[in-house]
Structures are given as structure tokens and as C-alpha cells.
Amino acid sequence: MSAASTAPSSPEVAQQFSDLDIASTVTTPAVTRPSSPAPPALPESPLSSGKHKIAVIGSGSWGSALAKIAAENAWKRKDDFHSEVRMWVREKIVNGKPLTHVINRTHLNSRYLPDITLPKNLVAVPHLKDVVKDATLIIFVVPHQFLHTVLSELSRPGVLTPGARAISAIKGVEVNGTDIQTFASLIEAKVGTPCSALSGANIALEVAMGQFCETTIGCPTHNDSLLWSAVFDAPSFRVRTVEDVNGVSLGGALKNVVALAAGFVDGLGLGGNTKAAILRIGLKEMTEFCLEFFEGSQAETFSNESAGIADLITTCYGGRNRKCAEEFVKSGQSFEHIERKLLNGQKLQGTATAEEVNNFLVARKRAHAYPLFEKVYKIAFEGMSPKQLVVGL
Numbered sequence: 060m061s062a063a064s065t066a067p068s069s070p071e072v073a074q075q076f077s078d079l080d081i082a083s084t085v086t087t088p089a090v091t092r093p094s095s096p097a098p099p100a101l102p103e104s105p106l107s108s109g110k111h112k113i114a115v116i117g118s119g120s121w122g123s124a125l126a127k128i129a130a131e132n133a134w135k136r137k138d139d140f141h142s143e144v145r146m147w148v149r150e151k152i153v154n155g156k157p158l159t160h161v162i163n164r165t166h167l168n169s170r171y172l173p174d175i176t177l178p179k180n181l182v183a184v185p186h187l188k189d190v191v192k193d194a195t196l197i198i199f200v201v202p203h204q205f206l207h208t209v210l211s212e213l214s215r216p217g218v219l220t221p222g223a224r225a226i227s228a229i230k231g232v233e234v235n236g237t238d239i240q241t242f243a244s245l246i247e248a249k250v251g252t253p254c255s256a257l258s259g260a261n262i263a264l265e266v267a268m269g270q271f272c273e274t275t276i277g278c279p280t281h282n283d284s285l286l287w288s289a290v291f292d293a294p295s296f297r298v299r300t301v302e303d304v305n306g307v308s309l310g311g312a313l314k315n316v317v318a319l320a321a322g323f324v325d326g327l328g329l330g331g332n333t334k335a336a337i338l339r340i341g342l343k344e345m346t347e348f349c350l351e352f353f354e355g356s357q358a359e360t361f362s363n364e365s366a367g368i369a370d371l372i373t374t375c376y377g378g379r380n381r382k383c384a385e386e387f388v389k390s391g392q393s394f395e396h397i398e399r400k401l402l403n404g405q406k407l408q409g410t411a412t413a414e415e416v417n418n419f420l421v422a423r424k425r426a427h428a429y430p431l432f433e434k435v436y437k438i439a440f441e442g443m444s445p446k447q448l449v450v451g452l
């Protein structure tokens with residue numbers, strides 16, 4: 060497609076970022092499917108425009124990659140979506156300039172996803188309340204450590220649009236004693252929007268580069284699956300929807316614990332057989348954990364969907380958790396040090412999840428039923444030798 064003919068900016072953001080050139084070209088996907096049938100009609104928007112408006116909360120590597128896809132789809136379906144998509148960027152000075160200005164001028168997230176050109180209808184905004192103004196579809200994709208702060212700001216009266224829906228692409232769980240919650244249910248409880256969950260074998264950079272992959276979206280209703288498929292499905296990012304919001308959420312959280320075990324295996328110099336055994340045992344514990352503690356979740360989400368087996372494979376071979384756990388064994392340094400050394404400002408999720416899951420299982424007196432999760436916790440937090448990982452499994 061040639062250069063866009065209309066400016067995608069709303070008056071407020073045009074004023075806020077008046078010096079931006081967001082009226083020229085918009086990145087379009089390289090592949091089109093001319094023979095595809097017309098997409099299904101979307102559920103009505105609560106806005107008087109009749110269109111849905113997308114907001115992205117988070118601008119790390121995954122936030123930026125998902126925002127890119129959502130903005131490209133919004134631009135293609137202007138009858139259904141406001142073409143401007145706003146992305147919350149926690150302001151930071153990068154090379155002497157605010158990151159929001161850098162993103163809006165260069166269309167590059169130089170801090171978290173350099174070298175990937177973002178669509179020009181994706182606008183970086185530093186204040187949360189401006190990001191969600193009039194938004195009907197809100198994508199939560201901050202590292203889970205920061206979610207509570209975000210939710211307390213969004214739960215103030217008048218901040219969110221009545222009738223808005225949310226989706227969580229955050230991988231982790233929230234534990235309080237004997238209670239465990241997914242982030243989708245935490246978001247739903249704190250801000251009152253129905254919340255779906257997106258998870259899959261999705262290393263952010265590969266997705267942003269347009270390499271083919273699949274993702275799974277767990278949705279509470281059929282309307283949610285229509286909406287979120289329209290936001291995310293793309294020729295190189297195929298969406299499959301399931302009704303199992305908990306299974307999708309738990310797949311994304313628990314695979315990070317297994318990825319630490321896979322990294323320990325690599326750090327110990329053990330081979331493919333051992334890693335395959337860890338993956339099998341890990342998938343079994345992930346599935347059993349979900350079935351035991353989350354009523355209505357489905358084993359098939361783990362065995363058949365990208366959010367289960369496929370994400371486990373990619374993360375145990377190519378993810379940050381694996382990489383940091385390998386370094387933990389080889390260097391003997393702390394995970395905090397390794398995170399700073401290797402991740403360039405990105406956040407490690409697996410150690411926090413291993414601790415949360417262990418605390419929960421201990422509180423429920425069920426730690427012995429999940430020996431791999433227990434070993435990962437003890438190696439990461441209690442000084443157990445990594446060599447003990449496979450002993451007695």
C-alpha cells in the first residue's frame with residue numbers, strides 16, 4: 060500500500076505531539092491474503108463513533124511487538140477501529156531525549172526493541188490516563204512486578220471507559236498465602252473490565268521481525284474472541300482462541316519456572332536427553348497444577364495450544380529465563396546481578412514466579428507433588444546445588 064492519505068492522529072494527541080510527523084506512511088504487512096473471506100462483524104463499540112479504540116499498557120520488547128501488530132490491524136480496518144493506537148511508555152531519558160519523543164519521531168523503540176520500525180499510527184504517550192482515554196480495548200503488557208501500580212491508577216473513578224474490555228499478555232501469577240490468581244482475574248477484579256489472556260510461543264523480537272508463529276487467546280465470551288482476534292490475528296501471527304482463560308494464563312506463567320530448569324541443564328553441560336526429560340516433567344507439572352487449582356481449566360490447552368507445549372519449547376531453548384539460569388550455574392552470580400548484566404533493562408519473570416508458586420504450594424501443603432517446581436525454587440533461592448536438579452525426579 061502507498062503512503063497513507065489521512066493523518067491517524069486525534070486532535071488531543073496531535074496537540075500533545077504537534078511536532079510529530081505521523082501523517083505520512085504506515086507500515087503495512089508484507090503478506091496479504093486476497094482470497095480470505097470478509098472478517099466477521101465485530102461486537103458494538105461503546106463509543107459514539109461506533110469504532111473500537113485500542114490502548115497498550117507497556118512498551119517493553121513484548122509490549123512494543125504487540126502494539127505493532129495491533130496498530131497495523133487497526134490501520135487496515137478503519138471502519139472498525141480508530142486508526143490511532145496509543146502505547147504507554149514509562150518516560151525515560153535515552154541519549155538525552157525523552158523516550159516518547161524518540162519513539163514518536165523515529166518510530167523506533169530504541170530502548171527495548173531497536174531496529175524494528177513501528178507503525179506511524181502507534182503513538183507513545185507518557186501518562187496512563189491519556190493512554191486509556193476513550194479506549195475500549197486495553198492490552199496489559201507490563202512486567203508483572205509493575206502491574207499493581209498501573210492498576211491503582213486505572214481504578215480511579217472516570218479513568219476507564221465504561222464497557223471497555225481488557226486482555227493480559229503478562230506471564231506470571233499473583234499469590235497471597237493459600238490464594239492464587241492469574242493476572243487476567245486480578246485485572247478484572249481491580250478495574251472491573253472482562254479480561255482475556257494472550258500467551259504463546261512468542262519471543263518478542265521474532266514476532267516483531269514478522270517470523271511466522273502462533274499465539275493462543277483465552278476468552279471469557281465469544282464476543283471477546285471476535286474482538287481480540289481482530290486486534291491480533293495476522294498472516295505471521297496466527298491467533299487461536301480457546302475458552303480457557305486460566306489455562307492460557309498458567310501456561311505462560313509456569314513455563315518460565317521450567318525454563319529456569321532448562322537453563323540449569325544447559326549450565327551443567329547436560330545434553331538433549333536431559334532437557335527433553337525436564338520439558339516432559341515440566342509440562343506434566345504445569346498441566347496438573349492448573350487442573351488441581353483452577354477449576355474448569357483444560358488439559359488440552361497445555362497439550363494442543365501454543366500457550367502450552369509450544370511456548371514451553373521456545374522458552375526452554377531461546378528465552379531469557381533459560382539464558383539467565385545457564386549463567387547462574389556457570390558464574391555463580393545472583394539472579395539480580397545476571398538480570399542487570401544480560402538483559403539490558405528487560406525483566407526476568409521466572410525467578411519471581413518460581414518463588415510465588417513455591418510459596419503457594421507450601422501454604423497448601425502440596426510442594427511434594429510438584430518436585431520439579433520445588434527443585435527450581437531451592438536451587439534459585441536456597442542455595443541447593445544445581446546438580447541436585449535431576450536427583451530423585
Ligand SMILES: NC(=O)c1ccc[n+]([C@@H]2O[C@H](COP(=O)([O-])OP(=O)(O)OC[C@H]3O[C@@H](n4cnc5c(N)ncnc54)[C@H](O)[C@@H]3O)[C@@H](O)[C@H]2O)c1
Nearest residue numbers: 118119120121122149200201202205229230262263405406
Ligand atoms: N519479551 C518477550 O519475548 C515476551 C514474550 C511474551 C510475553 N512476555 C511477557 O510480557 C510481559 C512484559 O514483558 P516485556 O518483555 O515487554 O518487558 P521488558 O522485560 O522488556 O521490560 C521493560 C518494560 O518494563 C517497564 N518498566 C521498567 N521499570 C519499570 C517500573 N519501575 N515501573 C513500571 N514499568 C517499568 C519499562 O517501561 C518497559 O515497558 C512480561 O510478563 C513477559 O513475561 C514477554
Ligand SMILES: O=P(O)(O)OC[C@H](O)CO
Nearest residue numbers: 259260261262378379380
Ligand atoms: O524470554 P522469556 O524466557 O521471558 O520468554 C519469552 C516468551 O514468554 C516466550 O514466549
